[in-house]
Amino acid sequence: xxxxxHPGHLEDWRVRLRDESRxxxxxxxxxxxxxxxxxxxxxxxxxxxxxxxxxxxxxLIGIRVTGCHGFCEIEPSVVIEPEGFxxxxxxxxDAAEIVERTAGSGRAISRLVYxxxxxxxxxxxxxxxxxxxxQNKILTDAHFHLNPDSLEDYVARGGYGSLSKALFEMTSESxxxxxxxxxxxxxxxxxxxxxxxxxxxRRAEGRTKYVVCNADEGDPGAFMDxxxxxxxxxxxxxxxxxxxxxxxxxxxxxxxxxxFPLASAxxxxxIEQARERGLLGLSVLGSExxxxxxxxxxxxxxxxxxxxxxxxxxxxxxxxxxxxxxxPSVSGIGGHSTTINNVETWxxxxxxxxxGADWYAGFGTSKSKGTKxxxxxxxxxxxxxxxxxxxxxxxxxxxxxxGGALQGRTIKAVQTGGxxxxxxxxxxxxxxxxxxxFVQAGSMIGSGGMIVLDxxxxxxxxxxxxxxxxxxxxCGKCAPCRIGTRRMHELLGRMVEGTAEAxxxxxxxxxxxxxxxxxxxxxxxxxxxxxLSTLTHFRTEYEAHIRDKKCPAGVCRGxxxxxxxxx
Amino acid sequence: xxxxxxxxxxxxxxxxxxxxxxxLLRVQERFGFVPPSVLPAVARHVHRSESExxxxxxxxxxxxxxxKGRHRIAVCHGTACHVRGCVALLxxxxxxxxxEPGGTTSNGVFSLETVDCLGCCAIGPFGLxxxxxxxxxxPEAAIARIDQLRAEGTNR
Numbered sequence: 046x047x048x049x050x051h052p053g054h055l056e057d058w059r060v061r062l063r064d065e066s067r068x069x070x071x072x073x074x075x076x077x078x079x080x081x082x083x084x085x086x087x088x089x090x091x092x093x094x095x096x097x098x099x100x101x102x103x104x105l106i107g108i109r110v111t112g113c114h115g116f117c118e119i120e121p122s123v124v125i126e127p128e129g130f131x132x133x134x135x136x137x138x139d140a141a142e143i144v145e146r147t148a149g150s151g152r153a154i155s156r157l158v159y160x161x162x163x164x165x166x167x168x169x170x171x172x173x174x175x176x177x178x179x180q181n182k183i184l185t186d187a188h189f190h191l192n193p194d195s196l197e198d199y200v201a202r203g204g205y206g207s208l209s210k211a212l213f214e215m216t217s218e219s220x221x222x223x224x225x226x227x228x229x230x231x232x233x234x235x236x237x238x239x240x241x242x243x244x245x246x247r248r249a250e251g252r253t254k255y256v257v258c259n260a261d262e263g264d265p266g267a268f269m270d271x272x273x274x275x276x277x278x279x280x281x282x283x284x285x286x287x288x289x290x291x292x293x294x295x296x297x298x299x300x301x302x303x304x305f306p307l308a309s310a311x312x313x314x315x316i317e318q319a320r321e322r323g324l325l326g327l328s329v330l331g332s333e334x335x336x337x338x339x340x341x342x343x344x345x346x347x348x349x350x351x352x353x354x355x356x357x358x359x360x361x362x363x364x365x366x367x368x369x370x371x372x373p374s375v376s377g378i379g380g381h382s383t384t385i386n387n388v389e390t391w392x393x394x395x396x397x398x399x400x401g402a403d404w405y406a407g408f409g410t411s412k413s414k415g416t417k418x419x420x421x422x423x424x425x426x427x428x429x430x431x432x433x434x435x436x437x438x439x440x441x442x443x444x445x446x447x448g449g450a451l452q453g454r455t456i457k458a459v460q461t462g463g464x465x466x467x468x469x470x471x472x473x474x475x476x477x478x479x480x481x482x483f484v485q486a487g488s489m490i491g492s493g494g495m496i497v498l499d500x501x502x503x504x505x506x507x508x509x510x511x512x513x514x515x516x517x518x519x520c521g522k523c524a525p526c527r528i529g530t531r532r533m534h535e536l537l538g539r540m541v542e543g544t545a546e547a548x549x550x551x552x553x554x555x556x557x558x559x560x561x562x563x564x565x566x567x568x569x570x571x572x573x574x575x576x577l578s579t580l581t582h583f584r585t586e587y588e589a590h591i592r593d594k595k596c597p598a599g600v601c602r603g604x605x606x607x608x609x610x611x612x
Numbered sequence: 613x614x615x616x617x618x619x620x621x622x623x624x625x626x627x628x629x630x631x632x633x634x635x636l637l638r639v640q641e642r643f644g645f646v647p648p649s650v651l652p653a654v655a656r657h658v659h660r661s662e663s664e665x666x667x668x669x670x671x672x673x674x675x676x677x678x679x680k681g682r683h684r685i686a687v688c689h690g691t692a693c694h695v696r697g698c699v700a701l702l703x704x705x706x707x708x709x710x711x712e713p714g715g716t717t718s719n720g721v722f723s724l725e726t727v728d729c730l731g732c733c734a735i736g737p738f739g740l741x742x743x744x745x746x747x748x749x750x751p752e753a754a755i756a757r758i759d760q761l762r763a764e765g766t767n768r
Contacts, residue, residue: 079731080731080732080734083730083732083735083745083747084735084747117732117733117734117735120734263728264691265689265690265691265692265728265729266690266692266729267729267731268729268731268732303637303674304673304730341630341634342633342634342637343633343672344637344668344672344673344674344675345673345674346672346673358633359630360629360630361630361631361632361668362668363667364671364672420733422691422692422733422734423691423692423733424695428692428733460691464691494691496692498695502695507695510694511691
């Protein structure tokens, strides 16, 4: 194996890899992220390989197993390159026909072609499908084109070119300036300007500095970060190396929750490959910059994602948050400056370095730049991961990409920002996706969860679910959160059981305000948000439960028949 | 046997505070739970008190202190699964098995648990038995599968 001891070695290798990759007539690309596998992707892959071998076509058609393509609803699915034909909801029995046709005429197999359930129209190619057409996959397009376990695939597509550019054509200062100009903001939830955070890290005192990748994605109903690590782990790693160079860090940690075994395996494999090739280690690409990354497994706790808790967890303590300041960029792991970014933030970095800040800032709104990945789930036709430029409206996401409501149902709201986020009723679907707009509307973008609720979702039950989750995940360090989440959960329990009184609602509201202002960290400060946000938009649902003893959605039992409750 | 496994895990592990969680994760993976009897050895290995190790053990979701059933049934209780009706699924399983989530049947055959979100929202509500996914699961289908497993158990 050739160690890349010079930027020229990387470019030579890339040219060679590109020549080799032209060997196949066509390639069958199989999506096999976690949900693809859950839906049977592995059996499909096996069947495709068997059929291809049986017919002696292995030299003609390639079979590439990739990470998640985002359209979870119809997995397992394949894309045929170069034509871009798309077949979804496949069974192993379909493999023979796919192999035969792909090796032969290459025309689309009409029986397997996707039909848009809204218009009934056939959509033979990926770009014909409404779910994909409205997206702008600058970050996740790679998930179609590379095997995540293959450094070669990543390099052939230009991978580590940004690192090479950063190390040999740019200075730390000019990288910082580029990231600042791009307008990139933290994708983990807070939306803090990434360039500024890096600058704090760079200017911090002390020689020992760390960078951390926060991959403890804990919001239930959100799986953007996992998908990036499943689909393109090298992009995240390349972002970290560039960041470490700009900041002056020699060591990095990727904190991955142990509940995501595939994500940590893929990232771990990527790190090993990068080490073997000299993209990590004492002399990155032959430069004077040395850097290495270690994967740290998390034990599983929602609060782990909070940055001061994350530091405690990496140090081997219970994940208790602490007061800020000092911020981690001043005092983090072992008291050293630590720059913590979310997975998606890191993954954006190579793109910005490659294509420039101006290009990146061309996507989005005046204050929210670039694209954002959302996990669009719940009571919506097309569940999946969608990458859109900031500034598109909620309606475009829910209706055009998501395909709107399930058969015969009416969408009433989208809940965004995870358990600490808020609810945006259907009357607000004209709002553009933008950090400030969402906050003004009483919610937040958060890490990118979007849960669609319809007329069969009970808001009170839903909020109770979140409070149950937060009560369980409250670390217990500060009393407002520890006791407040428990008490709010109990009050909501009385409401869904039909035993609540009017004063319970007053108590819930007042308690929510106290917990919000008195809690130590984001978990407690955000815990009351579902309550407060729904009291703004859906107070009548609470009143129906308390005063009329009815659940308008027909979810909460212990009340009268559903038909009566709906009237 | 158990002692040997623990010794091997410790031999391959570091001795700092930050090594405690990785050690416990390996123990959990090996036994399906963390036997309390391993605490003294782990604590000695990392030069910490048993109470500190126990503190981490009880703090994180990944660890259990009691053995699980022969068949581990999990239901995803993420947000999307919640609004798609996983509560009914969970209640159906709970009633059929006569245990609450987190419990194990007295004969040690089945244990039932919830997971917070596995990122497979499109196939919700869903469950897993021994790591195998059951997309769009209904209480009826789940109970039918349990009956199958019971029959296989008596035939053996």
